[in-house]
Amino acid sequence: MPAKVVVIGSLNMDLVTRAPRLPRGGETLIGHTFATVSGGKGANQAVAAARLGAQVSMVGCVGSDAYGHELRDALLAEQIDCQAVSTVEDSSGVALIVVDDQSQNAIVIVAGANGALTPAVIDQFDAVLQAADVIICQLEVPDATVGHALKRGRALGKTVILNPAPASRPLPADWYANIDYLIPNESEASALTGLSVDSLASAEVAASQLLTAGAGKVIITLGAQGSLFADGQGFQHFPAPKVQAVDTTAAGDTFVGGFAAALASGRSEAEAIGFGQVAAALSVTRAGAQPSIPTLSDVQAFPAP
Template identity: 45%
Template sequence: MGHDVVVVGSVNADLVLQVDRRPLPGETVLGQDAVTLPGGKGANQAVAAARLGASVAMVGAVGTDAHAAVALDLLTSAGVDLTHVRTVDGPTGLAVVTLAGDGENSIVVVPGANAAVTPASVDAADAVLTGARVCVLQAEIPLGTVAHAARLAHDAGVRVLLNVAPATALRDDVVRLADPLVVNEHEAALLLGHPLDAGVEAAQGAAAELAGRGAASVVVTLGASGVVGHEHGAAWSWPAVPVEVRDTTGAGDAFVGALAAALAAGDPLRDAARFATRVAAASVTRLGAQPSYPWATDPLP
């Protein structure tokens, strides 16, 4: 039997710097702490899905430096199949996260080994990819690889969850393979080529516009304002779950991983999104990305 979810994407180490507030341009501030944690959007989403009980395989790459062990630690403990995570010469991907006292963050990502996740890497994992129920993709690996994996999965009848993060302009022929296309407001604006007004109504309009470009379904995440969706010509929304926020790092990935796990289990998209908002809410109450993700037995807010 195949995996519930296969994630083709980035594997990073996250250097998290805790500060009272993020520095202004040219300013130096003192930090309270620095810690290195596993991260990368692909790995985050894989861990989130696996901790919720999905059978997950990862396609990606790490380097030959000490960060590789950190990057793979929680993937391993969550039971993710790492058969197709290659080790390549050079550094592992690295994200430097500046985390302010209000829980908001600024992130700089250096791709490192993630640049070596090529279409050939996807072809080497063909049997795993085409045997899954859901294929999850993001934009922290080369976009040509994203497009190749999406086509391969789609043509095999595998549901493609395409998370266009970080924000980038993907071609419409790739967007049309998504079911769902998952974006936040900034990513939606870049794909559409125009700014969005704030609020749920504007996000619903953006979701409908993106669906008009051919995506079978669209989900727009709005952080504290919740999530909206569009499928089969109809719109829906869910409010965010109110919690005390400690760290928003990786919350979007928690949402995507939970969404993938629920879709693989057969839940309708709207119900899967409601579940994913609860998982994302749980994640922001704890420090870090992967370490904050709940297990299937954990209570959710």
């Protein structure tokens, strides 16, 4: 049977425009293109895990609008179990995304229905959590819900992953003991620790601080520099595969979903990180969030270094 991954988190409709560069304050730019694409960190990670070999269930909320139907249908098309995706009387979450000609992006999120994902909703679908091998959370739903899900995952003895995104401040101190793998990027690691994380050396300092706070293991993703794995035994750097980037949207989500799928299937941590990095590298060669996420066969066909 495929490994079972449960993703607790956000579903957003991404409103994506491409422009020559990111606009400055008060400035109006002429963009190249516009598209609406199913996204949200939670849904992106669910799609990534499903395409990369896992059996996936999504726990989240969508609005009673057209976007809500589209978001649910996008998950169902990936054979993702949506019994725990609730429809609420609100607008669905949206993300306003600008991608520049250098493939960098700026994003504004409006939570909408994602704010209705409460601890009570998590409890309502506890059987879904009980069936999981790995549980993934992010920060696009209420903090109380994330903390509750992490604690429940620990109580059930599941492997618990937190992708602290988006992060603007340190995590609550009592969360760390419930996290097996904490996976921030450079800016998120900076927000969690108050340190400037812009190199491999500074990532090691930040990872050490996060381990001291109580996280089981830490993986800091470093974009084109790859990723840094840290545990109580030390550090290991994983260089990134070399590709030509087109759009970095959802690269981090693809890494998290791929890592979780590989880990849940029984691969070693090093193998799971390498697998996630190849998946993320492939994703940046394509435009969009969910449309850019590769399949298991795509990753298997990627040439070995």
